[in-house]
Amino acid sequence: MEKPYVQVGTHPIEQGHYLIPTKEVLRLMESIFKIVNNRLPGMIVYGRPRLGKTSAVKFAIENLPTQVGAPLPILIANSNSYRVPSEEKFFYDLLSDFRFPFPAKRKPAEMRRQIANLMLEKAERSKVRRIILIMDEAHRLTEFHYNWLMDIYNELDREKVSMSVISVGQEELLSRRTFFLEHKKSQIIGRFMTHEHQFCGLRTLDEIRMVLKCYDSPEISTYPKDSGWSYTRYFFPEGYERGERLEKEAKQLYNLFVEIRKEHGVSSEFEIPMEYFAFTIENALKVYGAHGDQSDWITINQWKESIRLTGYIESEIYMALAHKGVN
Template sequence: MSLQIPRPVDPSLHPLVTGNYRLATPAIEVFYELVTRCLRYRIMGALIYGPSRVGKTRAIEYVRLLLAREYPKITTYHAQCEHRPRHAEGPFFANLLEAVDDHAPNAGTSSAKRSRLSLRIREAAARSGSNAVLLFLDEAQRFNENEYEWLRDVHDVLDRQQIKLFTFLVGQEELLAQKTALQLAGKTQIVARLMVDELAFYGIRNARDVATCLNGYDQTAYPEGTPWSFTRFYVPEAFDAGYRLVSDAGQLWQTFEAAHRKASLPGNLDLPMESFVRAVEIVLKESEIKDAPGYCPEQALWSHAVQHCGYIQSRHATGRVLATA
């Protein structure tokens, strides 16, 4: 029985248990292409928008990991835009200072915070030896016109100091509406600096996308450099006998489609990463105790996983085409 087979690390530390792992998806690959295109063509700002829970926050982290590997000299930051009834300058700059690792983000006046933000970014660029710095702003639809103006001011200050700040506004579909509203209001300076390019982010849309993601579990090793892929860690006997999760891609997609239809949900299936990942984790964890040479998950287990991954529940809870946070 596979539970007796020694694993290279304590199972409680595995990324599948801690949730600390990222999967490449076709949408993430397109996101990364957008970022590298902006770098290449010196496009200083773009917006990436899509429904909630399709995996935008995880995508930012994955893109940053890829950038760290492919562009080691470029500094990247990830700020979470906060919801505030009052859009005040002090908290806005404190939030960004926290993202750029300032030791006392709340200290000083708004003006002092603004200066310190530019200084921290300039210092990071000097340390890394590149004048390009990337800032990913998550849930950016929470910004209003004032915050976009303050952000543009930061761009201008850094530009005068020969630092190129590339800003990627990531958020829900309202972001696109904000861009249109700013264009109609004649605020072209904001759009031209922060919102030049755009990308509609999406979830998992077909069996091919499912296969891409399942292949990640079959190929990604933990610990790195060992023969212990995520799939093998949970079903080593089945894996060594030739089983791969990717071979069940069509089955998993059809199971989600059947659940989508049965629940009479509107529109085509556009599967949030959150639901997909949870379904796969359920199958691997349940399979661990059944592992044997020749084992593969039964249809009943895939159905159980789809039923308990939260997809149908979250869609019903909102009454919207896709669940919102």
Template sequence: MSLEVPRPIDPSLHPLVTGNYRLATPAIEAFYELVTRCLRYRIPGALIYGPPRIGKTRAIEYVRLLLARQHPKMSSYHAQCEHKPKHAEGPFFTNLLEAVGDHAPHAGTSSAKRTRLSLRIREAAARAGSGTVLLFCDESQRYNENEYEWLRDVHDALDRQQIKLFTFLVGQQELLAQKTALQVAGKTQIVARLMVEELAFYGIKNPEDVATCLNGYDQTAYPEGSHWSFTRFYIPQAFDAGYRLVADSGTLWQAFEAAHHKASLPGNLEIPMESFTRAVEIVLKESELKDAPGYCPEAALWTHAVQHCGYVQSRHATGRVLAAV
């Protein structure tokens, strides 16, 4: 049995248990390419938009991890835009100060917060040894025109100090409507600074995408540099005998397809990252007790995992059609 095979770490510390891991999907790769293109061509801002629960927040975290590895001198921040009944300047700058790690984000007047934000970013850039800073604003459809203006002011203030700020507005489809409304209203300075490029973010759309993601479990090692891929950690005997999750990509896609049709959900199948990872985790955890040379999960287990991963429930709950991109 799999549990008798000694593991390199305590299983309770594994990323699959803690949830602290990120998978590269084709959409995340497109997001990273957009970011690197903006850096290369010095495009100061872009929109990344898509339906809720599709994996945009996880994508930001993955892109930031990749940036830290590929561009260690660049600083990047992840601001979570809050829903506020009043769009006041003080809370807006408090939110950004929290994102950049200020110790007392609520302290001081709006203008003091604004000054401190520029100072914190400048200090981080100096420590890192680069004049380039990236800011990812999550759920940014919650911003209104004033907040976009204040964000533009931050760009200008840093620009005067020879610091180049790149802003990535990540949110729901309403972001696109906001861009159009700003263009119609003649607010071209906001669009030209914060909304130049656009990317429609999407879920897992076909069996090839499923294979790409399952391959991540087969290839990614933890601890890093060890021979213990995520798949091997859970079913080492099956893995050592040649089984790989990627071999079941068609089966998993069909299981999602069957659930989609059975629930009479509208639109084409597009699997949110949250549902996908939960389904794979269910299969690995259930397989752990059945591990043996020659073991591979039955189609019924993949169907069970899809039923319990929350895909149908979340689609019914949001009542949203995932637009085909």
């Protein structure tokens, strides 16, 4: 089969616009499905930075309707940080993130009603009377924000529409919940924080092998669509033709990450944030593949350079320093 033409810079690997169903993503999907299927009001998803939590949630919610068996309205909003939180700013940001046609500045009560009406319309149109709200960077949310979300929740509840809020953020989310517990804010915890899911990076050789296999597989990573050319095959057609696969590089990559951690004195539990691992693969494919050096396959030194370019080890060192400072 003739190799398809793809303009340099437009391949998903070069743009970073693709999703890989890792073991952790599938585990997250199970947790979210339980929340949705049981009509539970909320859950927190937390983990260290750069794990790919947001991308994982997006993958999960894109596949939720298939699991649920019905169209499911899902809205995503970013939790912006302000020195002084206000209803007006919060509701305006939500309307903007929801791509509301006329997010003109109005009184907070009017904007809240717009949000509730938008959610109500979507829920009724789907016939399941459900709405899922994903709050990204949720560790920035304060008691005020959750109280404002509770107002929306109650408005929808009066119309017999169930809203589930999935708060996605860093580990500070747990501290925020502890704070609410200490200050007896049970109404917030009961609505939005009863259930939790800790999101992790790649920790085992098998997990690394599973991710690499996705880049090889035409069923998962084909571009252009229906061409049959997986990401690995497109960037290394000669190596792929003679049987080379990224999946076969799993043990070597695992060992390289272990070695580089030892070299720099990183003694924390072994974990590779998915974003850094994906950057490693992307570097190898972009720099040494068909649109770069046009190597027929990736050498060990090229893998080392691909890891170095991600900034992974610097991140691990800074994370260790940050934890030492906290303790």
